[in-house]
Amino acid sequence: MVNGQLTVDAKLAKRVRDAIREMGYLPNLQARALGSGRSRVLGLIISELTNPFYPELVRSFEDLAETSDFEIMLGSVIHKNDEHLNRFVRRLVQRRVEGVAVMTFRADWDYLHELILHNIPLVTIDAAAPRARCLVVEVDYRSGIDQAIQHLALLGHRRIAFVSGPLQHFTNQARRDAFLDSVRKVGLRAKDTPVYEGDHTFEAGAAAIGHFLSLRDRPTAILSSNDLTAVGVLRGLSERRMQVPEEISVIGFDDIHMAEFAHPPLSTVRMSREDLAAAAFQGLMRLTQHSSPYAPEPIRVKTQLVVRQSTGPQTNAVTAKADSARRTGTAAACSGE
Amino acid sequence: MVNGQLTVDAKLAKRVRDAIREMGYLPNLQARALGSGRSRVLGLIISELTNPFYPELVRSFEDLAETSDFEIMLGSVIHKNDEHLNRFVRRLVQRRVEGVAVMTFRADWDYLHELILHNIPLVTIDAAAPRARCLVVEVDYRSGIDQAIQHLALLGHRRIAFVSGPLQHFTNQARRDAFLDSVRKVGLRAKDTPVYEGDHTFEAGAAAIGHFLSLRDRPTAILSSNDLTAVGVLRGLSERRMQVPEEISVIGFDDIHMAEFAHPPLSTVRMSREDLAAAAFQGLMRLTQHSSPYAPEPIRVKTQLVVRQSTGPQTNAVTAKADSARRTGTAAACSGE
DNA sequence: GGTGCTCAAGAAAACGGTTTCTCAAGATGC
């Protein structure tokens, strides 16, 4: 009755329900989990919470989980040593999670072996763990990077540099490859599209700028593989007293909060955390419904350019304060979005 | 045996343990919780994860929880409506959490009544919920704000403004009062220490600057009640082409990541998230050990000035590019830390 | 009216551990 069937008098039902509330009764979820064999807990593994990319993702994922009455167990990978990591994964199993979303972009699955052993549904990003009951969320880097490059090309830029993350990670290769394809598509050649391999830190941005400005043919626009590094690029430029976007344009990737508050506000390729979370959650729901070795299609998530004020038309003047030109450029860019 | 007593042959014990591992056995924590009556889950309530103050706090708290074999259930208050909030609190009770750390700075406890009803240990910040089994973490705003004001006074500033958060919150009153006390201590008068009430957003910073610059006696230094607003102040100044710290000094509060990456890097009063998390966790452990109506002393957490590059000596020149002076000033300030 | 069927309510078993109880063997004291 309490669980919602309608075989008894509605009025009586209401009275009973009121009495239950009155006494402050709340079912014990542990007991329920034990009895039903369903814990209603999901695992969520991220790189780390202090990476500004993740809080939004976690929040979206939690919201989804909440509306479906799931709890989530959060674990970050980066600052943990292997010992800690294994402990965390073991706890996931001990709490009998019904599935785990692995939202980190590195592609080694060793630390997940305990989950695989217990045949727990898994959702990963970019690349699948080698096993059944694993679903991939494929981020479509190309769509957003294409937009970024076309935006720059439209503004007249013919020399566009790229700051990548560590190329040992599959995801960073994918981003760089997307960049190289895009610039080729708008007719630029390899020597006009230099790539600098950074490490996704703030400092890498300043280092990249040091490198690019030492080139004979300096790029007039820079695309960075993540926002933090792009902000580092902005800082490096500001320290060299170079004006953005008058002298050089900068585009980031991710669209973290900081991008909006950067100086100038950073144009960037947005990878929607909401979409990512939704894809991951949906994927888990799908996997949990099929207990058989079920291998569904990957879920794709698009990326998209967000134009702010760090991009403007290419000019040859090195010191020109082309303020009015910039305004026009920005307006044009915005309308192109 | 499995739980670690030493009554049987050590070798046999090892063999048994190996066999257990071999078979992939892991105890079911739900069953354990049900049997023992201890869930080993703690609640952690924060304002919201996308507020850059919190990720570090959550991480620290999680680390502590992990080493003591606790799980945490995370909930954010801000973006939830009352309906959602009540659901979350109810879930805390349903999972039979052993205690809840309420790490949000607002002081209304209505939404916690379910926790109070079930006599669940509570740790709060700044002010205690009106009940037993509740422990307060008292943030010592005065220590850090004193340091900030003395730092500015030493640099020659005699007109120091304050941007507060919404004064309906107890915590913001405390910060403002600490400011007023501090400036009085270094001999400044009310008319030279104007206060602007903002709302802790980025935009509030620009608004505050608009107000302060319209005053007849402009302040030469600004202390903000949080970092995001301070960054907004920096932005407002930059839009007015005013140099920081040559023309005006700025100090924030909190020491979020962004502070370091601001332009220029923001001097700020650090409220240590590690300390806060440690205090909260310790408090919960203390409370859970005493089931009786036990009212322990509050735990105090200090704040501390961090000097970066947004503060420099007061100069009368409005447009002077006092670069060398600034360098010296910064160095002096650093050594004073 | 007896037989077979459906249905729902209540009892019992299960979930996987912890905690408590029981009881017999061994140690201790006189």
Add this chain to the structure above:
DNA sequence: GCATCTTGAGAAACCGTTTTCTTGAGCACC
């Protein structure tokens, strides 16, 4: 040597739900 205390192993009860099983009532049909 006998009564008492201590010890530890194994059995039993328990935690609070869900799930399955049992039972008996109600009903249609021949």
